[in-house]
Amino acid sequence: MKIGIIGLGLIGGSLAKALKRNSENYVIGFDVKKESLSHALNKKIIDEIALNCEDDFHSVDYLFLATPVEKTIEIMRLIPSWRLKENVIVSDTGSTKKEIMKVAQELTTVGITFIGAHPMAGSHKSGLSASKAHLFENAYMILTPLGNDISLIHSMKKLLEPTKAKVLVTSAQQHDEMTALVSHFPHLVATSLVHRLANEASDYPVAMKIAAGGFRDTTRIASGNPIMWRDITIQNREILLSQLQKWEEEMQRLKKLLSEGSPSDMEDYFISAKQVRDELPISNQGALYSTFDLSVDVPDYPGVISELTGLLAEHMISLTNLRIVEAREDIYGIFVISFQTASDRQRAQELIQTKTAYESYIS
Numbered sequence: 001m002k003i004g005i006i007g008l009g010l011i012g013g014s015l016a017k018a019l020k021r022n023s024e025n026y027v028i029g030f031d032v033k034k035e036s037l038s039h040a041l042n043k044k045i046i047d048e049i050a051l052n053c054e055d056d057f058h059s060v061d062y063l064f065l066a067t068p069v070e071k072t073i074e075i076m077r078l079i080p081s082w083r084l085k086e087n088v089i090v091s092d093t094g095s096t097k098k099e100i101m102k103v104a105q106e107l108t109t110v111g112i113t114f115i116g117a118h119p120m121a122g123s124h125k126s127g128l129s130a131s132k133a134h135l136f137e138n139a140y141m142i143l144t145p146l147g148n149d150i151s152l153i154h155s156m157k158k159l160l161e162p163t164k165a166k167v168l169v170t171s172a173q174q175h176d177e178m179t180a181l182v183s184h185f186p187h188l189v190a191t192s193l194v195h196r197l198a199n200e201a202s203d204y205p206v207a208m209k210i211a212a213g214g215f216r217d218t219t220r221i222a223s224g225n226p227i228m229w230r231d232i233t234i235q236n237r238e239i240l241l242s243q244l245q246k247w248e249e250e251m252q253r254l255k256k257l258l259s260e261g262s263p264s265d266m267e268d269y270f271i272s273a274k275q276v277r278d279e280l281p282i283s284n285q286g287a288l289y290s291t292f293d294l295s296v297d298v299p300d301y302p303g304v305i306s307e308l309t310g311l312l313a314e315h316m317i318s319l320t321n322l323r324i325v326e327a328r329e330d331i332y333g334i335f336v337i338s339f340q341t342a343s344d345r346q347r348a349q350e351l352i353q354t355k356t357a358y359e360s361y362i363s
């Protein structure tokens with residue numbers, strides 16, 4: 001297949017790398033950053049550079065827009081004036097879908113087929129340098145088609161096979177409601193917690209320094225790309241405002257509990273949240289649970305487990321558990337190794353950093 005990708009950042013770059021796993025795929029890329037284009041071509045992430053979008057995508061079967069979502073809408077409005085194949089399928093990778101699918105509906109009137117796509121994987125990092133061929137492995141890829149064209153969904157699924165993502169189909173409305181709950185609103189909460197810390201920093205100058213693992217874990221996503229999150233929150237504003245209303249109600253409930261509740265009411269509040277959190281697919285994978293976990297970002301291929309366990313065994317580092325984490329939504333690595341002590345984990349991380357190309361994280 002010939003595939004065009006506009007926006008060769010974290011997601012567009014990762015998509016290009018994943019699609020190039022199929023040697024029959026040919027990728028033509030465009031980005032406003034010229035250095036990303038030349039880097040992508042030199043590293044064979046793409047096969048060809050598009051110099052002007054009006055003409056240079058005329059031979060592609062699929063065209064993906066992997067730009068911040070407001071930019072995506074601007075580009076979609078330009079597409080009717082471009083020279084494209086008659087049955088090209090246009091798609092995107094945007095984190096919001098309602099506004100994008102409204103413009104997609106307009107495109108059908110000029111004969112352009114658009115199917116929305118959103119990989120539920122990524123990171124707070126951005127740009128081509130953070131892209132990875134295996135970013136989407138085992139993650140959900142949500143498709144939002146306009147109609148019920150099974151053959152269209154089937155061909156998108158086929159194209160996306162090299163990403164090893166798990167495809168889900170929903171409506172744009174459902175997509176935006178669900179992502180508001182699990183991604184967009186948590187992003188606002190994380191960001192507001194950082195603002196709270198910053199606001200108190202003059203009274204408690206040492207607070208920043210002592211911010212421990214919990215604060216860092218809860219607020220990691222606040223380091224995400226501000227332009228990307230500006231666009232997402234503006235496009236999903238309505239649903240986010242209703243989430244904010246429900247959040248305020250939850251805070252009122254908490255306020256009452258804290259001021260009037262008994263210690264056991266308080267404990268119940270934590271217990272019921274812990275039950276739900278522990279049921280999330282990420283944390284019920286392993287038979288054992290250790291606090292000394294190391295996440296290693298590796299492609300999901302056979303052999304990687306023995307490579308890493310062999311390395312640890314060679315250096316006499318004992319591990320207590322191994323697990324492959326299935327969703328990549330709020331984590332970096334997919335291969336999680338648990339250790340009995342923090343010092344075993346530290347030694348393992350140093351070893352993996354020096355002896356392999358895999359990145360590892362303590363979360």
Ligand SMILES: NC(=O)C1=CN([C@@H]2O[C@H](COP(=O)(O)OP(=O)(O)OC[C@H]3O[C@@H](n4cnc5c(N)ncnc54)[C@H](O)[C@@H]3O)[C@@H](O)[C@H]2O)C=CC1
Pocket residue numbers: 006007008009010011012030031032033036066067068069071072093094095096118119120121122123124125126127128225228232
């Ligand atoms: N970062 C993440 O974790 C995830 C992001 N997404 C979505 O994917 C899209 C891309 O996000 P990232 O790759 O993270 O952003 P990014 O900032 O890493 O990459 C965006 C790229 O688009 C380029 N660009 C901007 N305007 C352009 C234009 N007019 N024409 C051509 N290229 C242009 C930028 O130069 C940059 O290389 C966004 O819509 C985002 O909502 C979806 C899932 C996860």
Ligand SMILES: O=C(O)C(=O)Cc1ccc(O)cc1
Pocket residue numbers: 094095119120121122123124183221328329330331
């Ligand atoms: O950093 C993280 O864990 C993320 O939350 C990544 C992410 C960002 C935006 C999306 O639309 C989907 C996933």
